[in-house]
Amino acid sequence: MVLCTASFTIAPALNRVLPGSAVRATVSMGAGYDAFIKISEGAVDKVGAAVYSPGRWSGSEISTKAGMEELAKKLNPVVGFWDPLGILDGDLKPETVGWFRHAEIKHGRIAMAAFVGFIVQSNGIHFPWNIQTNFGYDLPTISFGDIAAAGGPGDQWDALPTAAKAQILLVIGFLEMWGETSAALEMDGEKHYVRGGKPGYYPTLKGRFPHPVPLNLWDPFGFTKNMSPERKEKALLAEVNNGRLAMIGIFGMMSASKGCTVPGLDAIPGIKPYAGEYMAPFTAADSSLPYVERMAQYIGNLGW
Numbered sequence: 001m002v003l004c005t006a007s008f009t010i011a012p013a014l015n016r017v018l019p020g021s022a023v024r025a026t027v028s029m030g031a032g033y034d035a036f037i038k039i040s041e042g043a044v045d046k047v048g049a050a051v052y053s054p055g056r057w058s059g060s061e062i063s064t065k066a067g068m069e070e071l072a073k074k075l076n077p078v079v080g081f082w083d084p085l086g087i088l089d090g091d092l093k094p095e096t097v098g099w100f101r102h103a104e105i106k107h108g109r110i111a112m113a114a115f116v117g118f119i120v121q122s123n124g125i126h127f128p129w130n131i132q133t134n135f136g137y138d139l140p141t142i143s144f145g146d147i148a149a150a151g152g153p154g155d156q157w158d159a160l161p162t163a164a165k166a167q168i169l170l171v172i173g174f175l176e177m178w179g180e181t182s183a184a185l186e187m188d189g190e191k192h193y194v195r196g197g198k199p200g201y202y203p204t205l206k207g208r209f210p211h212p213v214p215l216n217l218w219d220p221f222g223f224t225k226n227m228s229p230e231r232k233e234k235a236l237l238a239e240v241n242n243g244r245l246a247m248i249g250i251f252g253m254m255s256a257s258k259g260c261t262v263p264g265l266d267a268i269p270g271i272k273p274y275a276g277e278y279m280a281p282f283t284a285a286d287s288s289l290p291y292v293e294r295m296a297q298y299i300g301n302l303g304w
Contacts, residue, residue: 058195059191061196061198065097067097076241101199102199112242112246114250115246115249121156122153123270126148128144129143131161132163132164153257154254154257155276158285162282165281166289179202179203181203184203187208188203204216205217257272257274277299280299283296
């Protein structure tokens with residue numbers, strides 16, 4: 001996400017900083033780092049006003065508390081609008097509304113995939129081929145069956161080779177970066193969700209890179225391509241509701257696997273107990289990575 005979009009031009013010969021074309025402040029570079037940081041409170045105020053100006057938001061997406069209240073009634077007429085933390089109270093900016101809407105949609109999608117994946121992995125369902133072979137580097141051969149035999153989903157993640165974990169996390173990082181890149185969104189005729197763009201929209205991958213990309217991350221088979229706007233709106237409401245339920249469901253199953261009492265889930269025999277730490281992506285077995293060995297010393301030793 002772009003934190004500051006004010007256009008700055010550095011003019012070393014003149015020792016000054018020019019936001020756009022207007023002179024905002026003059027800085028003596030020889031005055032030291034502290035003097036450079038403390039350019040002037042007035043300049044900071046002006047830059048801040050430019051960055052957070054309501055004029056930077058444009059579009060027809062929901063941007064007010066009233067709009068969120070109306071959306072809540074469409075999502076669940078029984079519960080309606082419920083904001084116990086008062087997130088939408090006070091000096092509400094449209095960027096805040098866009099951020100929270102996008103966050104809920106994205107986390108709901110991830111939770112739906114995780115919920116289905118947890119069930120599949122808990123039942124020992126896996127691909128029939130190898131996840132790793134020799135590759136000419138004297139590596140042990142590891143099959144998906146070997147990973148599935150480690151236990152539940154948490155144990156299966158811990159059993160992955162360090163290189164596999166690193167690759168997965170790097171791909172996730174790339175997808176996050178691409179989804180937040182304004183240039184990628186603009187190539188699709190969209191805007192960033194904190195600039196009035198459509199919450200939940202993920203930019204196209206096909207045709208955007210030098211190498212072939214056969215499918216897009218969102219709707220890879222084009223099921224929503226020919227939907228009417230009304231049908232898409234109804235489908236998004238269903239998606240948000242399913243995502244909310246999936247977020248509760250995946251955390252319920254994770255909690256049950258840790259021995260917590262979760263009504264309706266803790267008695268399911270297919271949820272295998274997990275002795276590891278869900279919030280630690282690496283274990284002592286991944287100590288070849290920087291800082292992991294020290295991090296692993298705290299797993300299970302923080303009182304919970």
